Amino acid sequence: MMKKSPLPLQSSSSRRNDNHIYGKEALVKLLRWHFGYADFRGKQLDAIQAILSGRDCFCLMPTGGGKSMCYQIPALVKKAGIVLVVCPLIDQENQVAALKEKGIAAEYLSSTQTSSVKNKIHEEIDSGRPSLRLLYVTPELIATPGFMSKLTKICARGLLNLIAIDEAHCISSWGHDFRPSYRKLSSLRSHFPSVPILALTATAAPKVQKDVIESLCLQDPLVLKSSFNRPNIYYEVRYKDLLNDVYSDLSNVLKSDGDVCAIVYCLERTACDDLSAHLSKFGISSAAYHAGLNDKLRSSVLEDWISSKIQVVVATGIDRKDVRIVCHFNIPKSMEAFYQESGRAGRDQLLSKSLLYYGIDDRKRMEFILRNAEGKKSKASNAQEGFSKKSLTDFHQMVEYCESSGCRRKKILENFGEQVSASLCKKSCDCCKHPNLVAKYLEELTTTSVLRNKGGSSQIFMSSSSCVNEGNFSEFWNRDDEASGSEEAISDSDDGIEVIRRLGHSKLPKKSGFNEKMDFLQRAEEKYYESKHEQSNKQNKNAVSDSLRESSRQRLLNAFKQARERLGDIKHQVETSATFLENECYKKYGKTGKSFYYSQVASTVRWLSTTTSVELTDRLGAIASSASQPETSSLASPTLDQGHQEHTTECFESSVVPKTLTCASPIECFSSPSAKLPAIPSFSEFINSKKAKDKQPRRSPGGVEKNSEKRMKLQ
């Protein structure tokens, strides 16, 4: 590749605290010359100017936001000197190849290179005036005494312009990808006080940001943060347990979008190999790419993929800017990891898709791995315990992403501390685009899971999770969804008035006799209830069915059992408590529709997995008095906690309206003592019974007939 002639900016010094401000115009000129881009994106210019003025900088930009430009441009500004880039090996290979393509002198030093290549690079660095602009190294190399002394020499010659630490979250044990080798970078600030340090990450968790800045000892850094929204990515989750053949489903996705470039992430290397073989069977050109391959094979896979010889890579870490689909074949271990990996899609800003295949077994496997790690680490050191617990909490945020029916984009952004409205999504996630479908899948998934658990497995569908307390208990709630949910809530229209109103539109001959009028009224009433029935069928699509309530109660029951095993000393009875908790969920969101109800159940299950005995006793306090009662297996368990009483009152009230408007859960109506009251007949029932009685000889004047008339008036 031909070397592009340099276009350095005129600068007097490369020292820190140099107050020279590089103007936007000149920097844009450089950008256009070397990269062909019209202008800087987001906070790129701010970062570049801060660094060039000698200031430390912490730059938080979403995946694909253009972080590398923040150190690549400074490398091209100065006439001489090197920008040292510390980043994981996989990124080095990609970036160096891309820079060389553009004629920019960049190299990486790693154990994967032959010694002759390495020697050449060392010679270049040692030379009086290296033409090298960017040198990529791993954190492990920085830690070696030999390389440190080499860097010290370069710096002494005034040739170390900048130290950029990409993927800087790796330094934080709070991050999703902690690498102990990054810890060794802490000494860089004191070793090279005159060189600005730029830390870059796409990990937005505030704890991680703080940790990165402190661990790298950045001095008065300029902190730049951008929004994490990736508007060009459509987010979708598919449920493995509801698919007949997940491999063919994925193949169809990959085929239906044409021969687009895709990455499929798997949890393990063997899974990469296995999936790649499956995809090949379906006629999709794919290859596995992971650290388990030998260097030669890895390089050739990367080359084939970059040159579009193969469509799909099944990977544990890889990059290209026109990736259209990023698929997670297994649930990732945290939202941060998911965000970063899914963010590999659409780095060219064009429409792309993130598709996650969520499976109950995958979730259990990951939980097992994390719990095991937790066990081992807490044995080894108490200090690690918090860290390990955090991994489980992080993972459960990911579970929530998959199992909740609220906007996925909102969930991602909220996870990173950004409060946004779901309208931001503009229907670019499956939950916003097909809310009813997702709710249906989730319901099916719950049922599937309960059936599986009944089939012998001791585990439950959703256990686990983050600290959910009463205050933020409905973490799935969002006002936009609330509004849409309420549309489907049961209306309280006055049926009597509605029948009469409709009658007004019908024609009844003026000179009709009593019997004709009665027949007419009866037909009108039947017609009215027919249409009411159709209407309520429509509404019921989102209604919480009894079977959903029962399967939810089963889930809560399983979760409660696990909590009891975990905590040991719980006195509350399992059945009673599960019924109580289910009733609580139903009371809160039963009428809003199944999506919210479902989310609330999920949230309660997670709460059970982390709650303490005290919290549990507090919450179940309302049924403490009934703890001594024998357990009943029915959903209609007569544990009349306050919530339940409220319900039965509602049911009683609704029992005076016609049958089609009975309460959503008839079981509850019948569990109410007040349900023993005799049912009041509808108008038709009254007329029919009247007709039947007319045929019968009268027993007493005014007896039954009079009573019926009275009831009719009550209606």
Ligand SMILES: Nc1ncnc2c1ncn2[C@@H]1O[C@H](COP(=O)(O)OP(=O)(O)OP(=O)(O)O)[C@@H](O)[C@H]1O
């Ligand atoms: N100012 C710009 N205008 C247009 N495209 C740009 C600009 N800056 C960077 N890009 C392009 O955006 C893409 C993503 O850039 P880059 O790889 O630096 O992102 P990143 O923030 O490092 O993402 P990641 O977190 O995935 O590493 C690249 O193809 C890059 O060339």
Ligand SMILES: [Mg+2]
């Ligand atoms: Mg990057």
